[in-house]
Amino acid sequence: MSTSSVSKPLDRRGFLRLGAGALATALAAFKWGRSLTTRAWKSTPPNPFVAAGKPLLVVVEGEDMSAMLRAGIEALGGLDPLAKLGREVMFRGNYVMSQPYPVTTAPEFVLAVAAELKRASMNKTSLFDSSGTRLGAAIQPEHMLRRLGVLDKLTQGGVPVLARDFSDPDEFVFVQNPAWPIAKPVAVAHLLHEAPIIVSLPVVKRHEWVNFTCALKMHFGSVAMADRMLVHTKDADGRSGLMHQRLVHFADAVRPQLNVVDARAILARSGPGMGGGAEVVQGVNKLILSGDMVAVDAYCARLMAQHDETFTLDMVAPQLRHAAALGLGKADLDAVKVVEIRA
Amino acid sequence: MRAALLAPIGAFLFPAKVSGGGTQQPYRGHPLLLWAIAGLGFSALGWVAGGFVGSWAPRTACAVGATAIALGLLNRQPRAALVGAVSAAIVSLAAVQIGKSFFSPLLAWPVAALVIGVVGAFAFRRRRARITFIVAAPFLGSVGVVAGMLAIFLIARGLNDSRVAAQIMLGGAVGFGLLLMVGAGVAGRWLDAARVAGEVL
Numbered sequence: 001m002s003t004s005s006v007s008k009p010l011d012r013r014g015f016l017r018l019g020a021g022a023l024a025t026a027l028a029a030f031k032w033g034r035s036l037t038t039r040a041w042k043s044t045p046p047n048p049f050v051a052a053g054k055p056l057l058v059v060v061e062g063e064d065m066s067a068m069l070r071a072g073i074e075a076l077g078g079l080d081p082l083a084k085l086g087r088e089v090m091f092r093g094n095y096v097m098s099q100p101y102p103v104t105t106a107p108e109f110v111l112a113v114a115a116e117l118k119r120a121s122m123n124k125t126s127l128f129d130s131s132g133t134r135l136g137a138a139i140q141p142e143h144m145l146r147r148l149g150v151l152d153k154l155t156q157g158g159v160p161v162l163a164r165d166f167s168d169p170d171e172f173v174f175v176q177n178p179a180w181p182i183a184k185p186v187a188v189a190h191l192l193h194e195a196p197i198i199v200s201l202p203v204v205k206r207h208e209w210v211n212f213t214c215a216l217k218m219h220f221g222s223v224a225m226a227d228r229m230l231v232h233t234k235d236a237d238g239r240s241g242l243m244h245q246r247l248v249h250f251a252d253a254v255r256p257q258l259n260v261v262d263a264r265a266i267l268a269r270s271g272p273g274m275g276g277g278a279e280v281v282q283g284v285n286k287l288i289l290s291g292d293m294v295a296v297d298a299y300c301a302r303l304m305a306q307h308d309e310t311f312t313l314d315m316v317a318p319q320l321r322h323a324a325a326l327g328l329g330k331a332d333l334d335a336v337k338v339v340e341i342r343a
Numbered sequence: 344m345r346a347a348l349l350a351p352i353g354a355f356l357f358p359a360k361v362s363g364g365g366t367q368q369p370y371r372g373h374p375l376l377l378w379a380i381a382g383l384g385f386s387a388l389g390w391v392a393g394g395f396v397g398s399w400a401p402r403t404a405c406a407v408g409a410t411a412i413a414l415g416l417l418n419r420q421p422r423a424a425l426v427g428a429v430s431a432a433i434v435s436l437a438a439v440q441i442g443k444s445f446f447s448p449l450l451a452w453p454v455a456a457l458v459i460g461v462v463g464a465f466a467f468r469r470r471r472a473r474i475t476f477i478v479a480a481p482f483l484g485s486v487g488v489v490a491g492m493l494a495i496f497l498i499a500r501g502l503n504d505s506r507v508a509a510q511i512m513l514g515g516a517v518g519f520g521l522l523l524m525v526g527a528g529v530a531g532r533w534l535d536a537a538r539v540a541g542e543v544l
Contacts, residue, residue, distance in 0.1 A: 028391035035394075036506050134399055135512075136447050168398050169509040187505050226499070226508035233500055 048081030086196030209238030294329030378528030386520025456484025491518020
């Protein structure tokens with residue numbers, strides 16, 4: 001290894017090298033800095049599904065999923081308000097682990113909703129998911145969706161699946177709502193940030209740490225692993241309240257225009273997966289449709305309380321209160337027009 | 344008292360070269376801090392620059408390539424820098440592809456460190472320095488990546504900021520460059536010092 005060090009004046013070649021190095025550094029710094037820039041959180045048009053100034057929430061009871069969906073959409077007043085926003089729809093499902101419905105959104109349900117959207121002339125539908133990383137051979141973003149049969153069924157059914165790496169900073173944009181009490185940005189998937197229409201397809205489940213998961217909590221899957229990891233490590237059991245607040249901020253960063261809950265069955269007693277005393281309650285046979293995700297959670301929490309004696313509405317009150325305070329929707333069902341029908 | 348405490352640190356940071364006559368001369372290589380800063384800066388620059396091309400694979404290739412360039416330039420061997428950079432980048436790209444179906448693309452880091460270790464070893468004059476650097480390089484690279492990721496995670500957790508947490512792999516790249524270059528600097532100072540009378544090269 002050389003041990004001599006002689007200082008020389010900068011010649012032309014040295015100057016050019018230095019210049020190229022400085023330019024490369026400046027470009028890289030610019031790109032890096034730009035990727036860290038916090039943008040304004042998504043501004044979305046007001047809830048398109050309202051009646052007499054109240055958000056509309058349609059509950060359909062029945063056995064035939066397609067008939068229930070069609071009746072629910074009709075009771076909602078049709079999908080024309082959505083069609084005015086664009087022709088491309090991005091679906092969000094709940095894919096937290098490789099376990100079938102009601103732990104995860106059923107692919108048949110996604111296809112049924114896609115068919116209804118096509119009938120309303122929204123021709124392009126796709127499913128966004130981010131539940132894996134390319135940094136591990138066994139946890140690739142498509143891995144869980146493939147095991148569940150979601151990838152094949154949706155692709156064959158004409159609904160492309162956009163599975164993204166939850167660790168890749170290039171897949172996310174930082175957004176922040178000044179109204180959040182935690183003045184830190186959230187890294188939301190840029191595909192969701194830029195999608196003109198998002199239709200959320202939640203399932204109804206208990207959750208070990210935040211007690212309940214439906215339309216709000218499912219957006220943990222819409223943000224980067226960095227955010228999920230920070231919340232899970234700083235509030236491992238959900239007792240500090242950070243997780244209750246942050247899950248609302250994650251949902252606020254996405255703001256779907258329509259939520260269609262598949263509550264034909266629900267996961268009671270424990271969750272978000274099977275095991276730990278979790279119990280699938282079959283025969284609930286309901287679909288819930290609304291543009292108001294807070295109202296959806298308020299209604300579905302009542303549904304859970306009816307079927308799970310270990311669950312009370314107090315358990316979900318902190319997140320509903322916080323969501324309502326941020327203007328995400330109505331937590332008080334008296335302020336919502338609930339339409340219950342049979343199909 | 345204070346001088347006695349600082350003496351070992353000074354001897355570590357600024358070691359003396361033993362001349363053939365048994366007398367000691369001050370070490371005239373680059374300061375250890377420069378090796379550290381070059382490793383840190385080049386690997387970070389490579390990682391960010393790789394983002395212009397794509398995701399993990401180009402980022403990893405550019406970061407390991409930039410580290411090889413830093414090593415070659417500090418050794419005043421521009422050709423070795425180029426050879427090291429190109430070979431480390433190609434091998435890391437291959438390792439990322441293999442890692443996608445076997446274990447993890449993170450395999451690329453120790454593999455690339457081994458390549459840098461082999462190419463960088465030619466800069467040493469003494470066999471013990473060469474062998475030590477070749478053997479230590481994959482270990483240093485791996486530990487650097489893990490330590491860098493862990494450091495970023497702990498900082499992000501302390502600040503509760505996902506902007507920092509999102510840079511976890513940048514931290515890994517920085518740790519890789521830092522430890523590998525410091526390893527090269529230390530090997531040069533400790534193991535590649537000029538021959539003492541009677542010692543076999």
